[in-house]
Amino acid sequence: MGIKKHILVIPGDGIGPEVTTWGKAVLEKIGQDFGHEFTFDEALMGHAGIEATGNPLPDETLAKAKASDAILFGAIGHIKYDNDPSAKVRPEQGLLKIRKELGLYANLRPIMLFDELLDASSLKPEILKGTDILFFRELTGDVYFGEKKRSEDRNTASDLMIYSRYEVERIAIKAYEAARVRGKRLCSVDKANVLEASRLWREVVQEIAKQYPDVETEHMFIDNAAMQLVKNPKKFDVVLTANLFGDILTDEASQIAGSMGMLASASVGDGTGFFEPIHGSAHDIAGQDKANPLASILSVALMLEISFGLKDEAKKITDAIDKTLKDGYRTGDIADANTDKVKILGTTAMGQKVLE
Amino acid sequence: MGIKKHILVIPGDGIGPEVTTWGKAVLEKIGQDFGHEFTFDEALMGHAGIEATGNPLPDETLAKAKASDAILFGAIGHIKYDNDPSAKVRPEQGLLKIRKELGLYANLRPIMLFDELLDASSLKPEILKGTDILFFRELTGDVYFGEKKRSEDRNTASDLMIYSRYEVERIAIKAYEAARVRGKRLCSVDKANVLEASRLWREVVQEIAKQYPDVETEHMFIDNAAMQLVKNPKKFDVVLTANLFGDILTDEASQIAGSMGMLASASVGDGTGFFEPIHGSAHDIAGQDKANPLASILSVALMLEISFGLKDEAKKITDAIDKTLKDGYRTGDIADANTDKVKILGTTAMGQKVLE
Numbered sequence: 018m019g020i021k022k023h024i025l026v027i028p029g030d031g032i033g034p035e036v037t038t039w040g041k042a043v044l045e046k047i048g049q050d051f052g053h054e055f056t057f058d059e060a061l062m063g064h065a066g067i068e069a070t071g072n073p074l075p076d077e078t079l080a081k082a083k084a085s086d087a088i089l090f091g092a093i094g095h096i097k098y099d100n101d102p103s104a105k106v107r108p109e110q111g112l113l114k115i116r117k118e119l120g121l122y123a124n125l126r127p128i129m130l131f132d133e134l135l136d137a138s139s140l141k142p143e144i145l146k147g148t149d150i151l152f153f154r155e156l157t158g159d160v161y162f163g164e165k166k167r168s169e170d171r172n173t174a175s176d177l178m179i180y181s182r183y184e185v186e187r188i189a190i191k192a193y194e195a196a197r198v199r200g201k202r203l204c205s206v207d208k209a210n211v212l213e214a215s216r217l218w219r220e221v222v223q224e225i226a227k228q229y230p231d232v233e234t235e236h237m238f239i240d241n242a243a244m245q246l247v248k249n250p251k252k253f254d255v256v257l258t259a260n261l262f263g264d265i266l267t268d269e270a271s272q273i274a275g276s277m278g279m280l281a282s283a284s285v286g287d288g289t290g291f292f293e294p295i296h297g298s299a300h301d302i303a304g305q306d307k308a309n310p311l312a313s314i315l316s317v318a319l320m321l322e323i324s325f326g327l328k329d330e331a332k333k334i335t336d337a338i339d340k341t342l343k344d345g346y347r348t349g350d351i352a353d354a355n356t357d358k359v360k361i362l363g364t365t366a367m368g369q370k371v372l373e
Numbered sequence: 374m375g376i377k378k379h380i381l382v383i384p385g386d387g388i389g390p391e392v393t394t395w396g397k398a399v400l401e402k403i404g405q406d407f408g409h410e411f412t413f414d415e416a417l418m419g420h421a422g423i424e425a426t427g428n429p430l431p432d433e434t435l436a437k438a439k440a441s442d443a444i445l446f447g448a449i450g451h452i453k454y455d456n457d458p459s460a461k462v463r464p465e466q467g468l469l470k471i472r473k474e475l476g477l478y479a480n481l482r483p484i485m486l487f488d489e490l491l492d493a494s495s496l497k498p499e500i501l502k503g504t505d506i507l508f509f510r511e512l513t514g515d516v517y518f519g520e521k522k523r524s525e526d527r528n529t530a531s532d533l534m535i536y537s538r539y540e541v542e543r544i545a546i547k548a549y550e551a552a553r554v555r556g557k558r559l560c561s562v563d564k565a566n567v568l569e570a571s572r573l574w575r576e577v578v579q580e581i582a583k584q585y586p587d588v589e590t591e592h593m594f595i596d597n598a599a600m601q602l603v604k605n606p607k608k609f610d611v612v613l614t615a616n617l618f619g620d621i622l623t624d625e626a627s628q629i630a631g632s633m634g635m636l637a638s639a640s641v642g643d644g645t646g647f648f649e650p651i652h653g654s655a656h657d658i659a660g661q662d663k664a665n666p667l668a669s670i671l672s673v674a675l676m677l678e679i680s681f682g683l684k685d686e687a688k689k690i691t692d693a694i695d696k697t698l699k700d701g702y703r704t705g706d707i708a709d710a711n712t713d714k715v716k717i718l719g720t721t722a723m724g725q726k727v728l729e
């Protein structure tokens with residue numbers, strides 16, 4: 018028996034609309050093939066939201082988000098604001114606010130490796146092979162949400178890096194539960210030799226660890242983790258970390274998967290799940306049919322598995338991507354410069370191939 | 374005519390004493406060969422300081438530091454404190470305090486690539502080749518030194534990420550001056566799309582940039598920078614960044630040089646310069662004659678060049694290291710697992726080879 022779900026698509030900025038088009042198309046196809054009824058709505062966020070309503074997260078978008086069963090998001094950000102440090106309203110505020118409003122405190126970023134793409138990475142294939150990491154990045158706390166201040170003379174600026182026990186506990190539990198059914202190893206990353214917030218983080222993780230004696234726990238400083246991730250990515254299974262450190266490490270780790278264009282993430286917590294590529298809005302290639310739609314399609318696979326419990330459907334998608342890559346199709350970002358055996362496709366053609 | 378300088382050696386913890394022994398030996402040899410008079414003193418810091426006096430930065434050490442012409446430092450940290458998040462006194466406090474007390478606001482970390490070590494990196498040789506980066510990490514501000522708080526019930530902890538205009542200005546000027554005589558490109562790394570401190574950082578760098586129209590300025594978000602550094606390290610020349618981001622990026626970048634065991638750093642500012650390897654105390658191999666002394670020896674080369682203006686002497690050292698590597702000698706950390714053409718040496722033998 019098929020299920021019935023309502024999905025909100027938020028294309029966002031830059032290449033967002035192009036890639037979510039293909040995520041949505043794949044979802045529709047899965048619905049047809051497996052007899053599920055997926056209904057869709059669309060809403061604005063980020064620069065697109067600001068242009069239309071002056072608000073990076075329009076009220077209507079938030080209302081629709083709360084009413085949906087899952088959200089497929091594209092990308093956010095615009096160069097215009099990046100180079101204007103004094104802008105009051107910014108696209109990113111929309112993303113931060115929706116994370117907070119929906120209680121999306123856990124951001125899961127699996128680093129999967131498609132064998133076909135081993136050569137697209139800047140790391141040596143023998144270093145990469147066998148890498149399989151699941152990041153748990155805390156998403157609604159840290160210096161992202163702590164109080165921001167600017168002195169009256171504008172010469173001093175600050176952000177508060179802050180964590181409370183319950184925030185660390187709830188994501189640590191999620192990460193340990195995942196580690197238990199994966200490789201049974203968890204690495205918690207902090208900077209406890211310098212930061213008080215990290216010392217609390219480590220204390221809490223040490224406590225939760227006691228409830229999971231079957232999982233091997235390691236604590237690592239962020240500087241060392243950033244290094245080890247390049248040196249020997251295979252050594253990681255589940256990585257648990259704070260918002261800022263997670264932001265940095267997961268982008269770095271994207272090189273393991275050959276390109277950011279291949280990585281999806283799931284943000285979950287109290288209510289509706291939120292699924293998005295980890296790549297940004299990439300304005301330099303927006304509207305040129307060059308973007309890699311695979312991360313958006315993989316976001317859909319995560320949605321099916323995590324929010325709807327549809328494992329076979331999710332597998333069908335990753336298999337289709339696998340086959341497309343095996344057949345030699347690549348978007349520009351994942352094409353290995355040294356080989357001419359691959360066929361370079363644009364966004365549309367790549368999306369079509371996966372659909373087929 | 375030779376010069377006369379007084380150098381304070383602070384061996385610190387873990388492998389610190391082993392590696393500074395060789396840094397000092399090389400300095401003595403350079404003194405003899407070039408007719409300079411180097412005098413030495415020694416002092417405690419970190420865990421070693423705590424053991425002897427209860428203080429990670431004993432008053433005597435600070436007094437000696439201020440009275441010296443340059444400081445050669447080893448490493449800091451002890452596993453005992455790392456896993457005890459509630460420890461009040463920690464080795465790292467000694468390092469942070471001496472940085473602050475001596476006004477060492479600019480930490481220079483050159484990423485040099487010895488051709489012989491191209492294969493020791495996890496990155497592909499063609500990605501690495503030609504990489505030459507000079508990091509300017511701000512060292513006396515940021516979340517490292519902002520107010521730390523723990524709530525009375527101990528359930529909430531915070532650190533203040535804070536910057537003032539003058540702190541950004543003075544290091545930005547140093548970085549631009551260096552860029553001007555290097556590749557004329559400067560990349561400033563921040564997270565201005567989220568953090569107020571980063572927005573101030575970007576504002577100030579944009580202003581200083583105007584005084585250096587001959588240098589091409591780029592602003593990059595830290596997550597993107599962590600990714601680009603692995604993807605295409607060659608694209609960077611001078612990288613300017615805050616304390617925390619610099620800590621993370623430079624450790625990550627150490628993989629470019631094959632190993633952290635190959636990287637030295639210079640901390641400069643208002644007074645006496647401070648020279649140290651970027652590697653840590655590595656307690657797991659301490660006292661086993663396994664540590665790589667090259668970073669400490671390279672620290673000495675930086676000291677000669679930056680604090681004493683002795684370029685030829687510095688070059689003599691890097692040439693000696695180059696030759697030692699060309700002759701096939703390696704410590705364990707930089708030996709390429711796939712080749713059996715190299716000879717693995719311990720700390721002492723490696724130090725001897727370079728001296729010869």
Ligand SMILES: CC(C)[C@H](C(=O)O)[C@@H](O)C(=O)O
Binds near residue numbers: 093264
């Ligand atoms: C756009 C930005 C606010 C965001 C973040 O830093 O969280 C992005 O980099 C991400 O990782 O989702």
Ligand SMILES: CC(C)[C@H](C(=O)O)[C@@H](O)C(=O)O
Binds near residue numbers: 240449450468651
């Ligand atoms: C030991 C620690 C406090 C220090 C830092 O984070 O600054 C170290 O990692 C470094 O990079 O010099």
